[in-house]
Amino acid sequence: MPASRRPRLLAAATLLLLPLTACADPTGAREGGPRTAPPAVRDDRGPAAHGAPATPVAPPAAPVPARIPGLGPETRAAIPRDSRQAVVVRGDAPDSDTSTFTLYERHPTEGWQQVSDPWPAHNGVKGWTGHHVQDDLRSPIGVFGLTDAGGLLPDPGTKLPYDQGDGFTATGTGTMGEPLAGSFDYVVAINYNRRPGTTPLDWTRPLGEHRGGGIWIHVDHDGPTQGCVSLTKPHMRELLQWLDPAHRPVIVMGDVTSLGR
Structure with missing residues (x-):
């Protein structure tokens, strides 16, 4: 009692x-x-x-999982629900060849968390496009998988499939006249108009040859690219060691205005 x-x-x-x-x-x-x-x-x-009614006590509100800043609803919706790693490349402007490159990880309760400082990067010499075609010198806007890597140098310790060979030898000069030697020492293929699960050197083009391809993340050569994204060699090694196919990594890329849609 x-x-x-x-x-x-x-x-x-x-x-x-x-x-x-x-x-x-x-x-x-x-x-x-x-x-x-x-x-x-x-x-x-x-x-x-x-007999007096008790005042209901509202349960504490559940925390809202964090989102990647700067991404609008269309861009967020394009990120697969099971992706737990995202590389975000933010172009300075639609026609700019410079950008920043930031790593994010998604946690079950906290949501997306930034895990690197923004790294300086280059993109296509003419900026960005939502409809990339061969030789337009622009980087494609969108969300693309990152499944395959390779390079002229030995595997630095990535969990991605890594293809090493002389096929990654870079020759010639870039759009500013800078030498391209060493640009493909490390590369990660961006799954734009390519067949995932193959070496970055596979030239299969599901959308057709006219839509371009061979869009990679590769070592920076101190100048803009023809459509790829480039980083310093130390950052390329760090990226390769961070990427994990079990986390379904993606790259989210475009100018800041396009990413905000």
Whole structure:
């Protein structure tokens, strides 16, 4: 029995027994004589115990998982639900060849968390496009998988399939006249108009040759690219060691205005 109810029941029992005990009072007190008053009963059960409605207490709101800043609803919707790694390349402007490159990881409760400082990067010499075609010198806008890597140099420790060979030898000069040697020491294929699960050197073009291809993340050569994204060699090694196919990594790329849609 709850302790708060015992005084009430004991008091009631006293009232019922008074007429019986008064006739045989061992102290000789007469009926109607002075008696000790029963103790006051305090009820701490709250208003609901007396029929008053209790004020509902709202449960604490669940935290809203964090989103990648700067991405609009269309861009966010294009990221697969099971992707837990995302590279975000933010072009400075639609026609700019410079950008930043930032790594994010998605956690089950916290959502997307930034795990690197923004790295400087180059993109296509003419900027960005939502409809890339061969030789337009622009980088394609969109969300693309990252499944395959390779390079002229040995595997630096990536979990991605890595194809090493002389086919990654870069020759010639870039759009600013800078030498391209070493640009393909490390590469990650961007799954734009290519067949995932193959070496970056596979030239299969599912959308047709006219839509271009061979869009990679590769080592920067101190100038803009013909459509790829480029990073310093140390950052390329760090990227390769971070990417994990079990986390379904993607690259989210475009100018800041396009990414905000």
